[in-house]
Structures are given as C-alpha cells and as structure tokens.
Amino acid sequence: MATEETAVHSEAWEQFGAWLADVQNLSQDTHAYPLAPESLLAGDELDIPKGPGPAAVVRTLLDASVDNLGAAFSLAQAGRLSPVGIPTLVRGTIELSGLGMWVLTGTERAGRQERALRVGHDSLINAYKFFKERSELPGFSTENKKAAAASAAEHKDSAAALGEAAAKAGLKRTRVTAKLNRTEALQEVDKARGSDFFSLWQLCSGFAHGLAWAPSLFHLPVGTHTMEGGGIITASTFHEERALMMFLWGKHAIEELRGTFAAGRSATGGPETTLVSMPREKMEVEARAKGIQINYQFTFPPPRQPESSTFYMAQPNNPKG
Template sequence: MSQANLDFLAHLFDVVESLTERADQQISFGLDEVGPTSSLAQDDVGMDGFKVSIMVMSSIGSALDHAITLRSLVTKAGEVTNAAPWTLLRGVIEPSSLAVWILDATSRVHRQERALRVWRHDMHERSNWEKDTGFVPTPPGKKATDRMKQIDEIVQRLGLRPQQVAQKLYYSHTVRDAGEAAGMPGAAARARWRECSGFAHGRNWSSMRLSQPIAATRLRDRDGAMVALTLNETHLEGVADLATTLLNKALSDYADAANG
C-alpha cells in the first residue's frame, strides 16, 4: 500500500464531481439528452437499436464509472495499491477513446460505420460468452450471432462499407486516433495505454519499469531477486493526464453532437 501524493488526479476528479453532483444525474452522469434535430440524432437515423448515441453514451458512462471508483479509492481509502490506479485509469482511457474515435469521424457515414463496428465487436464477444455458458436467449430475444446478422443488414440497407464494419476492433488504434484528435502524439497516447494494460494484466515489464522499488531480497537459487514495489506517482501522472484529456474531449464532442 502507498500513501501517495496524487494531487494531479484533481483535474479528473473535478470532471467527475461536475457530472455527478446532483442525485438525479447518477444514472445519466449528467449527460445532456440527444436533441431531436441534433447531429447525433441524425447519426441515429436508420440504425434501429444499434444507435451511435447509445454506444457513445455507454462508453462515456463506463469511463466515468471507473473515474468515480478511483476517486473513492484515493479520497476515502486514503491508501492505494500499486496496480489499481493504472487499471482504473485504463478503464477511463479505453471507453473515452472509443467515444472520441466515433464522434470525430469525418462524416456521418464514417460515424455510423465506426459505431456499428463496435456494436458488431460487442456481439462477437457476447457470442463467445453464450458459447462458454450455454446461454440461449428466450424469444423474442435473439442470439448474438443473429444480432450480428441484423447489423450486417443495416450496413447493406444504409449503403455502408461491410469491410469497415466487419473488421476487428483494436483499442490500440482507437487510443492512438483519439489521442491525435485531442492534440497529442498518437504514439505517446498509445504508450500510456500500454502501460496501463501491463499493470491490468500483471505483466512484469510494466511493474519493473514504472513502479518504485523499495526493497529486494535475493532468491534462494540466487538466479534472481524478489523486489518490493510501490506506486510511482511521476509515471502515473502522464496516464492521468491522458485519461483526463480524453474524457474531456469525449464530453465536449458529445455535447456538440447532442446539442448541435
């Protein structure tokens, strides 16, 4: 555990506070409703249940959920573990980047294609879960594979590009592109994301490169050492800056699209 100085997280926590300060906004996180004549409402036309707005709102909501949890960990627990802040900030970065990546597409067609690509990715992951669990939806519910067919039909009906929607989704791409859209080098944004993923997956390289060693004990076979590590606030600050920047960009893009 670490008694860390995490004052640099204040900017991220200010965003959370501004969106959750009223009790009636706990579910929507304070996001404005989609205006009926707005650009985002027009993006939703013809998308049936696979709307652009739903994907963007759920992504922002997930980012805020992780930020709220990090705020509780830091401000209420008073102590933080080494990996948890990185993992929670990853939970802000990935969905925020997804929202920015969708909304910053250059045309309505591209926004629809990107949103449907994410929806299709979701249904593919759900299909794997259904296979693992043996779950069969009760009619009129449909299997994930049937939902994927619905998405393909929407693509055909709207004259979108099937190959764009069907290709695999990579967060390394959405983080890079969203970082560039927010005015930062894409490779730097992707590097911060990779650091978070290293901690989330329990990888040694990230712990050794980005944590603060405080003690070491030689192993019995003398071929290595057991190293005690604690949070390195200097490295974490860059990740916090990325998370805050992407979340603010996602919120700004959403407000413009939902109201404009």
C-alpha cells in the same frame, strides 16, 4: 510491489475530486448530455438501421469511463494507492474515452453510424463467443449447456441481422462487421488529434496484464526481497505524485471525449459533415487545402482540460443535404 498507504489530501487532489464528482453526477442523470435539435448527432439517429446510434454508444462509453476512474479514486480516498488496481482502472478510462472519440470522428454521418454499429456488432459477437464457450463446458449440466447454446445462437443471429440491416440502409456491411481493433482505433485518434491515448493505455495495460516493465518504469523502486527458498522480488512503491499524474491522464481522456461529444450535440450540418478533432494549426491548414469552411460553435462550450485542447466542426463550403 508495495502499496503506498496514505490519505491523499492536497489542493490538486481536492480539485480532481470536485471535477470527478461533477461528471459522476452527470453520468447518473438520464437527462444529461441532450442532443440539440438539428445537431449532427441528432441527425445521425435518422434512418439508422436497427442497432445503437452514435450518441447512445458514446454516452455509454463516457459513463463507463467515468465509473472506472471513480472506482480508482475511491481507492485513493481510502488511503490505499493500489499499485496495480489504479492503473488497471485508468486503462479502462483511457480506452473507452478513446473509443468514443473514434466513433465521433468517423467520416461524415455514414462513418459515425458505421463505427457505432461496429461497436454494437462487436458486443454481440463477444456475447456469442461467451455463451458458445459455456455451452461446451464439461462441468455444466445438459440443461445449462442447452440454455447457453440458445443464447449463443440468438446473439450470432442478431449480429448477422445487424450487418444486413446496415447494408439495406446504404452503409458498408464490412465496416460494421469487421473486427473491432481497439489498438488501431486509439492510434487513429492519436494520429488526427496529436494526443497520446494509445501510449498511455499501453502503459496502463502493462499493469493490468501483470507485466514487469510497466511498474519498473512508473513506480519508484525501494529495494529487493529474497523469498524463502529462493527467488528475488523487486519492491517498488506508488507515490502520491505519480498516482495523481495517472488520474489526470484519465481526466484528460474523459474531457477530450466530453468536448467532442459537446460539439456533436450542438453543431449543425448535413450528412456530409464530419467532426474533426486535431490541433488548431494542423486542422486549419488541412481545411484550407481541401476547401473546407470551419464553423466555430459556442452553443455548448466544450468543458476541456487542458485549455489548449481544441475541437472544431468542419463541413464543405456547399454541403449537400
């Protein structure tokens, strides 16, 4: 594949850059994205067992999403439209934003808490696997192996303790300790939202994994090259228009998460309240069928792109608590 070396300057790119600068500044501000008193997410922090709450998990995922997209844009600003690097970074943005959406749209307070804790449990389990592998590396010294083994045991114990604490708090232990399947999480969001987090993530994953089908589908072919001694390579280029399209996928994913996060930070409701994210018509039909009242919140207008994206908070007509 060939890299398109060009400085990207156009109104669309400038608008994207201005938007990105704004969200990057928010990610660097520890006081950004506050939880309104008595909001859903503020309530989620009550009585949650030892471990990360939904708001903290979502803020972490949001900031990581922005950082991935910012790193990709820095390549474009330098005039290097990296044909693999940019899609790989956009992949991270889409995945993490979609995972944040999945956490926020858990069923009722318990569902949001369980999903947030599952993300935390998954982190501990991955740390355990990392240190366990290092404790068995043949090239490591005995001292380093012992240190890695101690860290592995510590993270394994922390994961077990998190599951126990969740059960004591009345949450489903298995929903916290189950393996986190990010593919299924993105597909769940898409099913409710009518979005395409999964398919775009899948395409970008093709680049990240070095698979030929993704660039053959998205990049523009320019010819072939026969290697010295044999072997034919297909050459393709990553044009500016295609690159901007991919950046806008990342922007849309972030705005979906920011809009949902804004609703959770501002909307009020009891422990039975669920954040619903789906197209308006579909949401209203399902809400009426279930006898659910829709409350439109305007305290923190969700900064959504495109404008057709919608998000609502729904709760039972007579919520308990």
